[in-house]
Amino acid sequence: MTTLTGKVALVTGGARGIGAGIALRLAQDGADVALTYRQSADQAATVVRRVEALGRRALAIQADSADPAAVQEAVDRTAAELGRLDILVNNAGVFLVGAVDQLGTDELERTLAVNVRAPYVAARAAARHLGDGGRIISIGSNVGERAVFPGLSLYSMSKTALAGLTRGLARELGPRGITVNLVNPGPTDTDTNPADGPNAAAIAGFTALGRYARPADIAATVAHLATPDAAYVTGAVVNVDGGFTS
Structure with missing residues (x-):
């Protein structure tokens, strides 16, 4: 498939898991x-080598998403070194869980910095580079809509904020032909949440399909939203969760 030939994408947190996919x-x-x-x-x-093996250019940038300056620099560097920017995927995130009376201010501030502030900063920076047909796609979470276990209040709050950001940016950037959407993955088989982990059976049981997703399942929806075929989809929240929220 070559639906994105000539385009340049930046994927934050793209070294592993869903981001690598x-x-x-x-x-x-x-x-x-x-x-x-x-x-x-x-x-x-490794991801860079695999991208290059496909005949594409690749660039890995060390950046802590908790640092706004690093996020800004990553966006600008992508546009400078790869010549343009067409697609921003806000994927980087932290998953800090615990009872509300046990998580401290440090956990609160890091979660909001990475999961909420960084997507905003990246979108603000990307808006200066994106042209007509530009895409901003953020990666949320199924627990932004359905928190089935205790201890998810902080993480759920941070991911729910992305829905508001998505809708606001869609209105703001729509006149420029830029679409903004949110993808909410369900339980996905990664090294931090393996499909054979100790709680995996219970988690999979909350889905209608009774199984975990693969990173490729989430990536397929993101890829579609990045194409011209999705030019009339904006401000949308797309659940790719195996029926977790149904």
Whole structure:
């Protein structure tokens, strides 16, 4: 598939898990891809090699999404080194769980910095580079709509905020031909939430399909939203959760 030939994408947190799956799918569809990582340098290098093996350009940028200046620089560097920016995927996130009376201010501030402020800063920076047909796609979570276990208040709050950001940006950037959408994954088989983990059976049981997603399942929806075929989809919240929220 070459539906994204000539496009440049930036995937934050693209070194592993869902982010890596998205980076590779966008490259398979023709895009050159930049990705950010905080500590996973070896994994980022692996994704870069796989993107390049597909004949696309790739760029790995070390950036802590809790640092607004680093987020801004990653966006600007992508546009400068790869020549343009067409697609921003806000994927980087932190998953800090615990009872509301046990999580402290440090956990609160890091969660909001990475899960809420960073997507806003990245979108603000990207808006200066995106042209007609530009795409901003954020990765939320199924627990933004349905928190089935205790201890998810902080994380759920941070992911729910992305729905408001998505709708507001869709209105603001729509006149420029830029679409903004939110994808909410359900339980997905990654190294931080493996499908064979100790609580996986219970978690999978909350879905209608009774199983975890693969990163490629989430990436397929993101890739569609990035194409011209999705030009009339904006301000949308798309649940890719196996029926978790049904």
